[in-house]
Amino acid sequence: MAIQNMLDSLNIQNYRNLRKLRINSLERVNLIIGKNNTGKSTILEAIAIYATKGDLALIFQLLGERGEDFKRREANQDYTESNILTLSSLFTDRQVGFERNNAISIGSVENTIFGEERSSDNSISLRFVQYFDETQRDNQGVIITRKRTVLQSGEEKQVANFKVGLEIRVDKNSNILSLDDSRPYRYSFRGLGNNESFQFIRTRNIDREINGKLWDNITLTEKEKYVIEALKIIEPQTERIAFIGENPKERMAVIKLANAPGVLPLRSMGDGINRVLTIILALVNSDNGFLLIDEFENGLHHTVQEQLWRIIFNLAEELKVQIFVTTHSEDCITGFENILNNPDNTMKGKLIRLENINDIIRQVEFSAEELKIAIDQNIETR
Structure with missing residues (x-):
């Protein structure tokens, strides 16, 4: 089934510092780069409002x-x-x-x-x-x-x-x-979008309560294997994970390794594996919708970013998810380009660079071929 609300282009007017921004074409996976104060996170916010059709909460x-x-x-x-x-x-x-x-x-x-x-x-x-x-x-x-x-x-x-x-x-x-209520969104318009097929990962990880709920959504489905395969990027011995604890706000992710008799708290294994868990859980809960990731590289060593991109590209195609990602990292851009131009990759992606020129935000769009040329010739894309 095709994405119901997939954006093939994007026009934003009067939202924060984006007085008038037009991106002429978008793909399944879109990487947004640019210096500070160019509106990268602002674009994600705008797409979030679009995806939920104005959910006030x-x-x-x-x-x-x-x-x-x-x-x-x-x-x-x-x-x-x-x-x-x-x-x-x-x-x-x-x-x-x-x-x-x-x-x-x-x-x-x-x-x-x-x-x-x-x-x-x-x-x-x-x-x-x-x-x-x-x-x-x-x-x-x-x-x-x-x-x-x-x-x-x-x-x-x-x-x-x-x-x-x-x-x-x-x-x-x-x-x-x-607007005459202390919390005007309580009893009012909740948006016309499908929030169940939309996830937004901020610069920090999704908290444990949300991760637990996302895991519950896929428990005993084939999507569990996607999460395990992603965690193996960081820890190849990963066999299973679970969330334990009676209080939803205190549930803790634990991991079972092939070479260990018991289970370990996932938080004890570093930021990288927890970041991967957050990204993949959000992705497999975004069927036929949108996944937004702010600062992709947070907590991820450069050696794992390309492998994670490969999984993201594959799952985005299989689950019909349109993905928007921001980054400051050259390693993230290189990993993205390597997967995008891999002969085995059949899915399209795009890099979009934002520039702030006299407080007017402009975009430069790179196709897969143009991005490869820029990387090969060491042209600064960020």
Whole structure:
């Protein structure tokens, strides 16, 4: 089955430092490189929002991880004000505008019958709006319908009790999030994407609780063998792994080695094998979806990166997963290129370099052949 939401191109507007970024083509596996402050992690965040179709819990989690969840601190500050301050962090220059050209837009690009380029129908957009609640009551005064109506520019002067909200739009489906709650995502829009086929590995490893849940999803399936084969990159004697412990937050991964009588805590065997476990567990839980990995090389010695790339390429094809990875490592890039241009590899991949030129982010795209030439001639790709 093909990936339901596979991106063949990417257009991002007004998201953080990506005022307008267009990547003309994408492949099954995509490696994103560039110096600091070029937007590598920002692209992953944008794809995460796209993949979950605007899941608010994810959005507020991303804001919290950046220290941008500005909860109400002053007694006289209302929740709307603090939520606007928080959500404005998503927008370029933290701009709070109510016009459609102020909206964040994330998705692929398609050509119209007139030869013009536009965002595809499944693109997602977010923008601040001014709105008012409309209600219709029956003869007994009971509310029978309720809807939120967006005010056009200038109409707010004619409405006494308008509010400010966040509109999340996917194609023709629109939802307006009220911002007058301490945690506006609790009872509101949860996104239209399939979060079960999406995983996002940050610069740190996924914590033990999440790894345990991901392992539970594949227990007693053929996917267990994929995890064991990946761990053998680091420890060839790996036979089995398990998660033990009654409390989900304290469950611990243990490993059984062929040359040892008992089991060992996986954490005692170093960062490398735990990083591999995290990546492969996330990958085998992303069937027909997306896997995002920030700073691939974290905890991985250069000697294992090419072997891990081989497994990633193979599983991405078998499980129909589209993968986006960032890195600062030349070894990671070289390993990626070696697998990409291996005669036995049948799957396509792409390297994308981001550049920050006068605070405008631009991209340079490398095909497999172009990347090989750059590596062979020692041309700086990072």
